[in-house]
Amino acid sequence: MSEAVARAESAAVWAARLADGRLPVNRQAEFEAWMAEDPRNAQVLEEIVDAWRSVEAYATSAPIMEMRQAAMASANRAAPRTRFWRSAGMLQACLAATLVLTLMGAGIWNWLQPTLYETGVGERRVVVLADGSKISLDGDSAVAVSFGRKSRELWLEHGRAKFDVAKDALRPFSVTAGDKVVVATGTAFSVERMKVAVRVILYEGHVAVLEKVGDESRAVSVAPRRNEAPVLAERALQPGSELVMPAGLVASAAPAAVHVSEIDPVQTLRWEGGQMVFVDEPLQAVTERMNRFADNKLTIDGPRTGDLRISGVFHAGDNEALIQGLAAFGVHARKNDRTTTLSLAR
Structure with missing residues (x-):
């Protein structure tokens, strides 16, 4: 079996495992090791997912359903008589057909299931991502991560995390906390998700701050100074300052509820120690x-x-x-x- 065929088979197996939902801890470590082993592994896996995505819209159409039923019937008829694969080509074809059938039913394009990094009560953790970015997690915190060719998407599910973002202008790095989204390409900032507010501290670089309203995203503005118009949060938030936004859909519509203040960057990071x-x-x-x-x-x-x-x-x-x-x-x-x-x- 050639290296390319072995790589494709491994990628397909991982795709199928990811289709079942979030990986258990032992499998997640194995998956991360496989991804880190060779950059081509991630590329092949993404190509498989892209192919499955392309048929998602047609998965339940009449022609596709007929093909699925015919393929299943053929596989069932062949199963008792077939003991060995005659060629790598046949193996790949059957594997691809089986996976398409499985994925259409199970929704594998959720590979798509992000990787979750979390800490328990009293625990801190530092994670280095595949692109070289680093996440520092506070106690009882969780961040989900999903990287693609055109974007790096993260979700702060609860708690606090600091992000040191590797520069990549072609793949924005976004952190979503509830209905708030912080977008960067290469910078350092922290996001904290609290009961009544979302707090963003900028340590270096620049970030855009958005609020999701339905299917749209609106830029968040900051309370204006006397006799001045509201200022976009991304302009007001400079290195060494903190942006505080109320939780819920009010930040983009009510600038008075949003404010930026100067902070001591060193003091604000003492939680890491x-x-x-x-x-x-x-x-x-x-x-x-x-x-x-x-x-x-x-x-x-x-x-x-x-x-x-x-x-x-x-x-x-x-x-x-x-x-x-x-x-x-x-x-x-x-x-x-x-x-x-x-x-x-x-």
């Missing part, structure tokens, strides 16, 4: 971040408590130190096996 730095942050946001490193979760009793502004430096997961510090502000803690509820004295 296990320290949490808060500068005039609402307690609601503080507890959400601290909870990524603690099994006993902090909860807030009412908006008055959640709006309390907090500044300080804490070790990730050291909720007891935070509780002790909050006592000076009149915040009481009620603890049970799973949660600790914080409330301001009446």
